[in-house]
Amino acid sequence: MTNPTFDRPILVTGATGTVGSRLVPRLLAQGEAVRALVRDPESETATRLRRAGADLAVGDLTALDAAAMTELVAGTAAVIHLAAAFRSGETPEQSTAVNTDAAVALARAALAAGVPRFVFASTNLVYGAGQTTLATEESPLLPSTFPSPYPDAKSAAERALQQLDGLDLRVIRLGFIYGDGDPHIEQFMTRPLDWHPSRRLQMVHHADVAQGLLLALRAEGIGGEVFNIADDSAVTLAEIYGYMGRELTPEMNARAVTDPWFGMVDNAKARRVLGYRPLFPTMRQALDAGAM
Numbered sequence: 001m002t003n004p005t006f007d008r009p010i011l012v013t014g015a016t017g018t019v020g021s022r023l024v025p026r027l028l029a030q031g032e033a034v035r036a037l038v039r040d041p042e043s044e045t046a047t048r049l050r051r052a053g054a055d056l057a058v059g060d061l062t063a064l065d066a067a068a069m070t071e072l073v074a075g076t077a078a079v080i081h082l083a084a085a086f087r088s089g090e091t092p093e094q095s096t097a098v099n100t101d102a103a104v105a106l107a108r109a110a111l112a113a114g115v116p117r118f119v120f121a122s123t124n125l126v127y128g129a130g131q132t133t134l135a136t137e138e139s140p141l142l143p144s145t146f147p148s149p150y151p152d153a154k155s156a157a158e159r160a161l162q163q164l165d166g167l168d169l170r171v172i173r174l175g176f177i178y179g180d181g182d183p184h185i186e187q188f189m190t191r192p193l194d195w196h197p198s199r200r201l202q203m204v205h206h207a208d209v210a211q212g213l214l215l216a217l218r219a220e221g222i223g224g225e226v227f228n229i230a231d232d233s234a235v236t237l238a239e240i241y242g243y244m245g246r247e248l249t250p251e252m253n254a255r256a257v258t259d260p261w262f263g264m265v266d267n268a269k270a271r272r273v274l275g276y277r278p279l280f281p282t283m284r285q286a287l288d289a290g291a292m
């Protein structure tokens, strides 16, 4: 355990999700106190977090009124807002309710509770379709062609959060998350993809997601800033197939190459401002380290 940075707990929403369930133990190991928002305190993951030392708060963000949200945040030092809905075929209304409206309501409650530091987990998908080079944090957020309302709901949340006076906002745009036993890549491979094998996926290992979130949590004087947090290099679909021991088919090479910059981001600002240095700069290095 190291010396904590904060003298009050960090509120982590989405604590039982794939990111939260790995981030909370890291925060605890660094000596931080954690208030973990969970929907089911009896779940295996919530139980594991409680046993590891997290203080559980129970609630569904779409069901809490302003007073309950303020109570949720009161007495904490900062919020890491991970809770999101994007895995279950959400309707645009459901996506907006969780990914936009709940984020903004929580940030308002944090302000009301005197807790302005707010780390918001966003996604590289907000850059949308048709970028013409690696996206930096200054790139326009273009309309999405992603088959889900999620990217646009996250963009809307970012815009709304940036409007909240006094919020010490840190927006973290994460790539496709993998590693640490997360089955995300296997799930990705079961999707009906029409990608040419040369198309790339911009990934980020869980260890580096935690690194990026915690650097952003602790940095001073970065209110309102946005950071891309991703591996140093993207991997092609062909490489992923190779790493996973799968064969490419001739049919795949006949596919069109579309939107080659989709999801591709530059992490230079995070390196420069936060001192972010990916522990696993590429998926190859995570494989070699046995960190998948």
Ligand SMILES: NC(=O)c1ccc[n+]([C@@H]2O[C@H](COP(=O)([O-])OP(=O)(O)OC[C@H]3O[C@@H](n4cnc5c(N)ncnc54)[C@H](OP(=O)(O)O)[C@@H]3O)[C@@H](O)[C@H]2O)c1
Pocket: 013, 014, 015, 016, 017, 018, 019, 020, 038, 039, 040, 059, 060, 061, 062, 081, 082, 083, 084, 085, 086, 087, 098, 102, 121, 122, 123, 124, 173, 174, 175, 176, 177, 178, 184
């Ligand atoms: N995974 C990725 O590749 C990826 C990439 C880019 C950005 N991100 C962002 O990173 C963050 C974490 O993602 P993740 O992969 O950990 O997501 P996840 O595994 O789907 O977890 C989402 C979490 O949000 C909670 N949640 C959903 N709706 C809620 C509600 N109404 N009230 C309270 N909690 C609610 C879920 O609770 P339950 O456990 O009870 O279901 C779960 O803990 C998200 O903001 C996501 O947008 C993820």
